[in-house]
Amino acid sequence: MQTAVAGSSTAVLLVEDDPVIALDTSMTLKALGLTQVEIAATLEEAFAALERVTPHLVVMDIDLRGIMSFGLAEHLARQKIPFVFTTGYGEELPLPAEFLGRPVVGKPYDLEELRVALAPYLQTASPTMPEDRSF
Numbered sequence: 001m002q003t004a005v006a007g008s009s010t011a012v013l014l015v016e017d018d019p020v021i022a023l024d025t026s027m028t029l030k031a032l033g034l035t036q037v038e039i040a041a042t043l044e045e046a047f048a049a050l051e052r053v054t055p056h057l058v059v060m061d062i063d064l065r066g067i068m069s070f071g072l073a074e075h076l077a078r079q080k081i082p083f084v085f086t087t088g089y090g091e092e093l094p095l096p097a098e099f100l101g102r103p104v105v106g107k108p109y110d111l112e113e114l115r116v117a118l119a120p121y122l123q124t125a126s127p128t129m130p131e132d133r134s135f
Contacts, residue, residue: 011036015046015060028111057121058083082121
């Protein structure tokens with residue numbers, strides 16, 4: 001498995017099933033200096049991406065067309081890959097006990113809200129990652 005963290009910390013896996021939100025979020029992440037953003041629309045795509053590379057951070061929707069992403073979150077926690085949840089359900093969707101205290105960004109969100117949620121994970125990010133490297 002290729003590790004994106006080595007030599008650079010700007011690779012992000014975005015797990016989002018809505019293509020419009022995924023595109024908008026990808027552009028927002030790039031505006032924050034995260035030059036490598038791979039989008040996965042399903043849990044299967046997310047796990048396949050994780051077979052290829054270890055991202056610095058995962059930003060994932062909790063509900064992917066009725067399928068909860070908590071299994072992916074458990075995998076990421078075991079692998080010590082930081083992640084941030086996103087949701088359009090607000091407080092209505094409770095987190096399992098093991099994820100209480102994890103960052104949750106409500107949708108729709110703006111650049112500043114996302115930047116604040118991601119700030120603890122971006123402090124070590126390197127702005128020198130070449131944009132043409134495949135994720």
